[in-house]
Amino acid sequence: MAGRTIVVVGGGITGLSAALRLRDELGPQARITVVDQADRLGGKLHTRPFHGGYAEAGAETFLTGDPAAVRLAERVGLGEALRHPEPVPAALAVDGHLRPIPRGTLMGVPADPATVADLAPVTGTDRDEGHPVLAPGADVSVGELVRARLGVPVLDRLVDPLLGGVYAGRGDDLSLAATVPALAAACRTESTLTGAVRSALARRVSGGGPVFATVDGGLGRLVDAVAAASGARVRLGAPVRALARDGYAWRVSVGGEVLDADAVVLAVPARPAARLLTGVAPGAAAEVGALDYASVALVVLAVPARPAARLLTGVAPGAAAEIGALDYASVALVTLAVRGARLPELSGFLVPASEGYAVKALTIFTTKWAHLARPDGLAVLRASVGRYGDVAVLHRSDEELAGLVHAELGRLLGHPLPEPERTRVTRWGGALPQYAPGHLDRVGRARAELVDMQGIAVAGAAYDGVGVPACVRSGWAAAQRILDSVA
Ligand SMILES: Cc1cc2nc3c(=O)[nH]c(=O)nc-3n(C[C@H](O)[C@H](O)[C@H](O)COP(=O)(O)OP(=O)(O)OC[C@H]3O[C@@H](n4cnc5c(N)ncnc54)[C@H](O)[C@@H]3O)c2cc1C
Structure with a gap:
C-alpha cells in the first residue's frame, strides 16, 4: 500500500x-x-489581499466545538496562529432595529419561549403528545417542524436568518437531521420541541472556551x-x-x-x-x-470609521496609534466632524428575509477580529447577498450590487455609510449545498x-x-x- x-x-x-x-x-x-x-x-477557502490588508473572499472562521x-x-x-473573535455580540435586524441574538437557542429554536417573546412571539402549540417529536429514522424540514410547534414569527425572525447565515437557505428546504443533527437526535427522545432544545443544549460539550477560530493571516x-x-x-x-x-x-x-x-x-x-x-x-x-445549491455574492467594503486616527496617520504615527486605540465615544466629536461610519459594537448582524432587504448578513471584520483591526482606521465590512431560490439580485453588475449593499447597510445601521474607499464583490455560484x-x-x-x-x-x-x-x-x-x- x-x-x-x-x-x-x-x-x-x-x-x-x-x-x-x-x-x-x-x-x-x-x-x-x-x-x-x-x-x-482552497476552493471556498480563499484569502485575498484587500486594500493594504487582506479579506476572506470565502469562509472566514470555523467552529471549535468539533475540533x-x-x-x-x-x-x-x-x-499558534489561531485567533478567536472578540467578545462582542451579534445581532438580528428586526423591525428597523438591531437586536441582540437571544441566548439559549439552538439554531434559533428557543429552549424557553419567554426568552424570545419580544423578538418573535411563540404562536404555535408545542404540545406534549406522549411520544417523541420525531419517529426513529424520520426526517423533516426545519421549517415544517418549527412552524407547527412554535409558529411563523420564530421561524421567520430567528431560525431562518440563522440557517440562512450558514446555508443561504430557508428552513422549509432544509433537513433537520442534516443541518441541526443534535436537535434531530433530541427530537427522537423528547416529546416537545423546546424540551428537545433543552436536552440538546445540556448535552453540548463545552470547555467554556471560544466557540470560533480563524488563522492569523x-x-x-x-x-x-x-x-x-x-x-x-x-x-x-x-x-x-x-x-x-x-x-x-x-x-x-x-x-x-x-x-x-x-x-x-x-x-x-x-x-x-x-x-x-x-x-x-x-x-x-x-x-x-x-x-441542489444556493448561490451567493459577498461584498466587502472598506469604510472610514475612525477618521481621527486616519487623518493623523501620515504626520504622527504614534499619536494615531494612541487615538486609534481609544474607544469610539472618545473620538466621537472628530468623527462627527469628518463623517466616519458610526458602527455599532457588534461582530455583525443577520437580516431575516421577511425584513425585505437583499443583504442577508453583515460581518464587521475589524470589530470581530482584533488581529484585523487596521492602523489606518478603516472598518472592513462584509455583506452577503443571495438566498436559495431568489437569485434575481445576483444578476446585477458588481457596481450595482456594491451600491445596493452600501445603501441598504446605511438603512440597517440607521445612518448613511460614508463612501467606501474600496469595494470588492466575490460571486460564489452554486456554492452552498441545500x-x-x-x-x-x-x-x-x-x-x-x-x-x-x-x-x-x-x-x-x-x-x-x-x-x-x-x-x-x-x-x-x-x-x-x-x-x-x-x-
Ligand atoms: C461564501 C462562503 C462562506 C463560507 N463561510 C464559512 C465559514 O465562515 N465557516 C465555515 O465553517 N464554512 C463556511 N463556508 C462553507 C465551507 O467553506 C465549505 O463548505 C467548504 O470549504 C467546502 O470545502 P470542500 O473541499 O468540500 O469543497 P470546495 O471548497 O468547493 O472544493 C472543491 C474543489 O473541487 C474543485 N473542482 C470542482 N470540479 C472539479 C473537477 N471536475 N476537476 C477538478 N477539480 C474540480 C473546485 O475547483 C474546488 O477547488 C462558506 C462557504 C461559502 C461559499
Whole structure:
C-alpha cells in the first residue's frame, strides 16, 4: 500500500485534508496527486489581499466545538496562529432595529419561549403528545417542524436568518437531521420541541472556551500549510473530465491526459461528482446529483470609521496609534466632524428575509477580529447577498450590487455609510449545498453503492456538513475508506 498511487480530485479543504491523512498513514513512498480545475487550491477557502490588508473572499472562521479544523491547523504548525473573535455580540435586524441574538437557542429554536417573546412571539402549540417529536429514522424540514410547534414569527425572525447565515437557505428546504443533527437526535427522545432544545443544549460539550477560530493571516495559510505537509503533487487548472475503472485500477482523465491510480478520492461538489460517477456507479451518481445549491455574492467594503486616527496617520504615527486605540465615544466629536461610519459594537448582524432587504448578513471584520483591526482606521465590512431560490439580485453588475449593499447597510445601521474607499464583490455560484429532508439517507445509499468498489471514496460539503470542521472530518473519513479498501 505504501507505494500506491492515489489521485485526490478537488483541492478544497476536504481534498487537502484527505491527502494529508493519506500521507500521514502511508508515508513518503505513496504517490499522492491533488488535481483541481481552478488556478489555486482552497476552493471556498480563499484569502485575498484587500486594500493594504487582506479579506476572506470565502469562509472566514470555523467552529471549535468539533475540533477537527483546530487539530488540522495544529498538525500543520498553525496552532499558534489561531485567533478567536472578540467578545462582542451579534445581532438580528428586526423591525428597523438591531437586536441582540437571544441566548439559549439552538439554531434559533428557543429552549424557553419567554426568552424570545419580544423578538418573535411563540404562536404555535408545542404540545406534549406522549411520544417523541420525531419517529426513529424520520426526517423533516426545519421549517415544517418549527412552524407547527412554535409558529411563523420564530421561524421567520430567528431560525431562518440563522440557517440562512450558514446555508443561504430557508428552513422549509432544509433537513433537520442534516443541518441541526443534535436537535434531530433530541427530537427522537423528547416529546416537545423546546424540551428537545433543552436536552440538546445540556448535552453540548463545552470547555467554556471560544466557540470560533480563524488563522492569523487568513484561512489561505491553512490551505497552503496542509498542501505542503501532504507532500502531494499538485496539478492546477486541470479539470477532471472522466473517471473509469479498469479492473482494480482507476483511470482519471485530466485534460488530454489519463492518470492511472490505485485509488481516487472525489472531493468535488455534487454536480461534478455526479458527472464523474455516472459511468462507474450510476445509482450513486443519481443520488449525489440530486443535491441542489444556493448561490451567493459577498461584498466587502472598506469604510472610514475612525477618521481621527486616519487623518493623523501620515504626520504622527504614534499619536494615531494612541487615538486609534481609544474607544469610539472618545473620538466621537472628530468623527462627527469628518463623517466616519458610526458602527455599532457588534461582530455583525443577520437580516431575516421577511425584513425585505437583499443583504442577508453583515460581518464587521475589524470589530470581530482584533488581529484585523487596521492602523489606518478603516472598518472592513462584509455583506452577503443571495438566498436559495431568489437569485434575481445576483444578476446585477458588481457596481450595482456594491451600491445596493452600501445603501441598504446605511438603512440597517440607521445612518448613511460614508463612501467606501474600496469595494470588492466575490460571486460564489452554486456554492452552498441545500440538504433537503432525507439528505442523510441519500448519502447513505450513494456510499452503499461505492462501498463494494475498491479504491474510491466521496467526501466534502456535498455529503457530511457544510462547515470547515465537517469537511476536514469528511476528508479524513474518505482517506480511511481508501486505506481500508485498498490495504
Ligand atoms: C461564501 C462562503 C462562506 C463560507 N463561510 C464559512 C465559514 O465562515 N465557516 C465555515 O465553517 N464554512 C463556511 N463556508 C462553507 C465551507 O467553506 C465549505 O463548505 C467548504 O470549504 C467546502 O470545502 P470542500 O473541499 O468540500 O469543497 P470546495 O471548497 O468547493 O472544493 C472543491 C474543489 O473541487 C474543485 N473542482 C470542482 N470540479 C472539479 C473537477 N471536475 N476537476 C477538478 N477539480 C474540480 C473546485 O475547483 C474546488 O477547488 C462558506 C462557504 C461559502 C461559499
